[in-house]
Amino acid sequence: MRSKFKWTLALFMALIVQVSFAQEKTLSGVVTESGVPLPGATVIVKGTQHGTQTDLDGRYTLKVNPGDVLVFSFIGLTDLSYTVGVPNSYNASMSADEEMLDEVVVLAYGQVKNKNEVTGNVVTVKSDVIANTPLPTIDQALQGRVSGLQMSSSSGVPGAVQNIRIRGRNSLTATNEPLIVIDGIPVINSNFAGSTDESSLSALAALDSNDIESMTVLKDAGATAVYGARGTNGVILITTKKGKSGATKFELKTTLGFQNYAVKGPRMLTGAQKKELYLEGVYNTFGVANGFGRDEAYAFTEANASGLAGGTSLVNWVKGGEVETNWGDLVKKKDAPVSTVSFSASGGDESSSFYASLGHNKTEGTVIGSDFRRISGVFSFNKKLSDKFDFNTNINVSNVKQNGLLEGAAYFSNPNLTKLFMSPWIPAYNADGTYNLPRSGLHNILYTTENNITTNDLTRVLNSNVVSYKITDNLKFTSSIALDYALAAYKSYKNPVHGDGDGIGGYVVNSINRNFNYVAQNSLDYRFYVGEGHRFDVKLVYEFQKNKSHLLEGEGQAVASGFTSLGTTADNHFASANFTDWMQQGYVGLLSYNYQNRYLIDLTGRREGSSRFSEGSQWGNFFSVGAAWNISEEEFLSNQETLSLLRLRGSYGTNGNSTISPNQYQQLLKFEIYDHEGGLVPSQLGGPLSWEKQKKMDVGLEFGFLDNRISGSFAYYKSMTDDLIYAKPLSYTSGYATQYVNLGALENSGFEVDLNFDIVRSKDFNLSLGGNIGTVKNKITEMPLGPDGKPLEVLGSYSANVEGKAIGEWYMPTYAGVDVQTGEALWFKKDGGTTNAYGQAEKRFQGASALPTYSGGVNLHVDYKGFFINSLVAFSGGNKVYEDWVAQTNGSGATTTATYNGVEKLMDRWQNPGDVTDVPKTVNRNTANSSQSTSPSTRFLYDGDYIRLRDVSFGYNFRGAILRTLSLDGLTLSVIGTNLLTKVKDDRLKYDPEIDPTGFTSLTAPPIKSVVFSLNIKF
Incomplete structure (x- = not known):
């Protein structure tokens, strides 16, 4: 009888111990990365919604049962699992997950969130992209x-x-x-x-x-x-x-390369092209009145060089052997x-x-003349x-x-x-x-x-403490x-x-x-x-x-x-x-x-x-x-x-x-x-602002x-x-232009x-x-x-x-091309017609x-x-x-063809009645129409x-x-x-x-x- 009682008592005590062991325990610990506390790390019982997050010192406290599997997770780090045993505390040390790091977003005032926790519209460009853009800024x-x-x-x-x-x-x-x-x-x-x-x-x-x-x-x-x-x-x-905790890591990066223009830009007139346009302008301006043809324009220029815009420059260039200077190549x-x-x-x-x-x-x-050096x-x-x-x-x-x-x-x-601007007739x-x-x-x-x-x-110094x-x-x-x-x-x-x-x-x-x-x-x-x-x-x-x-x-x-x-x-x-x-x-x-x-x-x-x-x-x-x-x-x-x-x-x-x-x-x-x-x-006038x-x-x-x-x-x-x-x-009567x-x-x-x-x-x-x-x-x-x-x-x-x-929004007259009979520039008027007088053209919004x-x-x-x-x-x-x-650079008068230089597009100019083009005829004097053609x-x-x-x-x-x-x-x-x-x-x-x-x-x-x-x- 006494023996049966002992066995019953032993079984009862075992059940008490088993029930006690099965009850929830309080588990606490610290979550770190390489010894650094991780605030905001998630600790969750696998398969349930039961969990918590670490405090600002990486600590957590959680009710668990023996046998529960805890999952530790943090943005940018690999998940860590732990099966609950007898100890009532557990410290978890987590490591970086390189793929997850891409999901981290830095926000204002030091906030760091997972991309799926951000409510604003933000875009992040990472270091590998930035470092591989070989430009100074x-x-x-x-x-x-x-x-x-x-x-x-x-x-x-x-x-x-x-x-x-x-x-x-x-x-x-x-x-x-x-x-x-x-x-x-x-x-x-x-x-x-x-x-x-x-x-x-x-x-x-x-x-x-x-x-x-x-x-x-x-x-x-x-x-x-x-x-x-x-x-x-x-x-x-x-x-x-x-820096990151761990053994010291070194990185050396060096680059060497060369640079050119991304776009060549407009092609400028050669010396010969400029000569052709200049002489044609002389003929268009003086030919009829002085009884000479296109082929005789240079002789007229030579005889009247000092009285013509750019005449002396052309004559000197021709006498010098017509040696062209490509200023675009010289400055590049x-x-x-x-x-x-x-x-x-x-x-x-x-x-x-x-x-x-x-x-x-x-x-x-x-x-030429430009360069950049930085030491940092x-x-x-x-x-x-x-x-x-x-x-x-x-x-x-x-x-x-x-x-x-x-x-x-x-x-x-x-x-x-x-x-x-520089004329190809001028030697360097x-x-x-x-x-x-x-x-x-x-x-x-x-x-x-x-x-x-x-x-x-x-010299720039940026310092934050x-x-x-x-x-x-x-x-x-x-x-x-x-x-x-x-x-x-x-x-x-x-x-x-x-x-x-x-x-x-x-x-x-x-x-x-x-x-x-x-x-x-x-x-x-x-x-x-x-x-x-x-x-x-x-x-x-x-x-x-x-x-x-x-x-x-x-x-x-x-x-x-x-x-x-x-x-x-x-x-x-x-x-x-x-x-x-x-x-x-x-x-x-x-x-x-x-x-x-x-x-x-x-x-x-x-x-x-x-x-x-x-x-x-x-x-x-x-x-x-x-x-x-x-x-x-x-x-x-x-x-x-x-x-x-x-x-x-x-x-x-x-x-x-x-x-x-x-x-x-x-x-x-x-x-x-x-x-x-x-x-x-x-x-300055000043005022409330x-x-x-x-x-x-x-x-x-x-x-x-x-x-x-x-x-x-x-x-x-x-x-x-x-x-x-x-x-x-x-009003200028106020003594001020703006306020x-x-x-x-x-x-x-x-x-x-x-x-x-x-x-x-x-x-x-x-x-x-x-x-x-x-x-x-x-x-x-x-x-x-x-x-x-x-x-x-x-x-x-x-x-x-x-x-x-x-x-x-762009607001200006609309260009109507060139008059096929006269070679003058035209613009649209309010009634839909065209005019060669710029002041009569209608200013319009251009839709962009x-x-x-x-x-x-x-x-x-x-x-x-x-x-x-x-x-x-x-x-x-x-x-x-x-x-x-x-x-x-685009004028049809002396400013371009005599004083400076023009773009190659000018070679498409109007020359004879019936010509269809958008480049007016060239002249040797700045007439009203030739000047307005670039307005x-x-x-x-x-x-x-x-x-x-x-x-x-x-x-x-x-x-x-x-x-x-x-x-x-x-x-x-x-x-x-x-x-x-x-x-x-x-x-x-x-x-x-x-x-x-x-x-x-x-x-x-x-x-x-x-x-x-x-x-x-x-x-």
Whole structure:
């Protein structure tokens, strides 16, 4: 009996132990990557919805049963599984998943989210693409890769500013350029050249593309409202590379290549062609009245050379043997070399990591006198000081030296002008080999380029310092200060022998521009959960930004022989100094809600003040609401395999535009000198002024099929800007030309499509094809009222700003060709007839502006057993381009055929009654019709549509035994081509179609095409 009782008691105790063991246990632990805590990692019981996420210190606590399988996951890391056993704590160390890293998106103020957690419209371009774009400014890597982003170059001189428009033009007077943010620093992205008359210098030219981890373009209010009054034109976030824990890794990359013009440009007249046109003009002007025929035109010219425009020049050229000078070839540097080298190291341990690099870039311009050199150094360091404190610092120091050009306008020492304007009858050299130096007219650019100096020297320091403190498991405080210092030194020397310095003993201009920008930020991050699957993230930010700019400039004439410095000038000294500053202050709140990664809501609010605006108008409020539904995460789609991704997202919010010159609202006086006395005179009227206000709406659908072998997105957007900052014209009786006011409104709308097809996926062979296109429709919806109470119509010679039309829509007479009987130019009148009197022609809207209405790109990737090919074709169109300086190069009178030079198109001129052509007859004097034939009209207005082979690369990634033999982690050889082919829709357009936002061709260095060989070694 006692024995039976013992066995019963033993069985009962075993059951108690079994039941107790089967009950839920509390499991806690820390999730890390290489010893660094991972906040936001997901810990879930496999096969259930039961789970949690780690706090700001990587810790988690979860109720589990023995035998449960826990799955640890984090964006960019491989999943880790663990079967629950007896221990009541478990620490998980996770490792990087290279494929998943592509899904991480960097957002404003340090937010890092999985692509499927983002409610805004953002596009990220990764480091491999940026590093393989062999151009001096990193923003050029975005062209053709981001739907809705349009880019054009202000000049082909290395380091020149790029013009970027995201979803169109949002302002009439304020900037239309996006905000640039580097590692959280809203930086100054100005032109740092010392003179607006010469080649521009982009602030981004100070960055080495090999140091960039990613560039993220924020387009809608859901992504940009957090930047308030600076986010109207979109935001480009640039993230630099950081170190990773582990053994130190080294990378060496070097390139060598050559550059040429991307487009040859218009073909100019040869000496013989110009002679033919000139003599025909002499016959057309004087032949009948003086009784000579075409064949006798030269004899008449020789006899009357001094009385005819260009007569002496032609006679001297003929007597000299008719030796032609091809000035276009003389100003061009064929196969201009480019070389770069970059060396970096990164590594760390469990508590710290670092990244360091050195870089050098030497790029020769394709136009004589232009080149670019950059030296850069980067150091980034992360340190976990304790369980609660973390510290990070980044510093980027670079020096850029750019030899630029007088370009853009009709400067006689502009080599881009010389190739178009300079007569082939004028020799570059004398018979003894010395330079021919004309005493009047255009300069011999070969001499002035060799003996003049135009230098921009920019030193830039970017530094950010961040310290964070964990207050509780879910609450963290972060404080940062970021510094952006730029010192731009400029020197211009014009020699006293020939050119601009002739007659004044030469002259020198020196300037120093110091710009200091700093941004201080303090933030609180808090994460909490409500129930199961309801995650909330709260971020509060205080931000203060101040910018100070000092300019000191001096100039003098009569330079001492053999010297080029300002201190050696003896006459007409002039000095000036300028100081400006401005401040921005903002309070930001962000709230994100995530329910099981299915339903997402983002709320953003910002209150901001700016010193750029008048008292009472300095503060504004901005907000956005963004939401997304990850439909593919729903249970009703869990059992199918075709649909990989389906998500619907949208946002609505407000932005502003405060990027104008300081003090526009103030009534200003300026200092003037008269008769050696100084005094103050009124210079600006001033008045109440505030920022432009914009409302943005964006909706989109993202999808993926067959494990995302087919993926893409569609989006529609609309933005409405009111209270435009507008330079309102004033009556001259007021003493002022304009006054800045908040008047008028405009809107942009359009569609964006991104598609990608992974046609083949395998271990040894992959083939993918993708593309994007974005459209924009721009319209002025409200113009200020004029004196008559009606909307103001600003009608210019070429374009107009009128309510209901696009900004700057082309507005000019329509060209009707040439009168077949007289050879004179004709234009259409209002009644539909034609006239040879330009003043009687009707000005008409031409249905397009300078802004493209669509742009995009198509990309191809192929790799096979280490070999790879990547290509990108970019396209743009829907706009019109106007050929400028046509009075000099396309005239039918003496200005072109006698004084300067003309385009080859002039050979198609009218010669005899009955000839059908659009080129008027040539004459030797500037008659009314010949002068008016180059007046603004559609004769020189072209379709701007083009397609360009933007990038193509071919190379080989060495693998396996070769790397082991060489003790290398990676070795890549490649050749990269940029802008190799360009096709324009309108064959009349001979200039490069990538025109700046004004829509006019200009006398600047054309964009380049290049072929670059690259070697990349990792060890």
